[in-house]
Amino acid sequence: GAVVSQHPSRVICKSGTSVKIECRSLDFQATTMFWYRQFPKQSLMLMATSNEGSKATYEQGVEKDKFLINHASLTLSTLTVTSAHPEDSSFYICSAESPGFGARSEAFFGQGTRLTVV
């Protein structure tokens, strides 16, 4: 099956700094990638949809200036958490789909990134 690689898997940063998370599709071109956030013992909540070459579409309540998403190529999308604060500590996970997999793909997921802001 298709592989999506997410890096880093774990990061600890100081409050006020920015953190970049990468999501790569390794063996297919992903025109659309999704970013989710998961709090402990909670479900996955969609943050934004990232389309290659265009601006990301953010879900209601997600701060665009806080969570910067860039999808510069068909194999890479990045999520930057700017001026991170302890409340941003969470598990972030990306997924990717490609038109080649059909209109409703199985949404391949990355391994996730556990962010801790101290």
Place this chain on the structure above:
Amino acid sequence: AQKVTQAQTEISVVEKEDVTLDCVYETRDTTYYLFWYKQPPSGELVFLIRRNSFDEQNEISGRYSWNFQKSTSSFNFTITASQVVDSAVYFCALSEAGLDGNNRLAFGKGNQVVVIP
């Protein structure tokens, strides 16, 4: 309104018992996809199954089986003869097209399955 409902938060079973996870969904689309994912303690999401809305056949894969009932908008998942390695959170998800044309996955709250040896 919640689109995917997984009512049981945590389920504990003794090893070798069967466990059924309920999933009820809500959609106005006539074409949609349903998924089950497993999330072990390490955090990654493991794809288990995808079912489209036109395929109501039940499916069996090893110790896993799924029962799709369109009439009741349910897509239940059964683990037969559970093993300790089955301990994880299981998510049911629904894929729908958003207003922007992109497909979106709406997840249920998940079922924490604990298999006791």
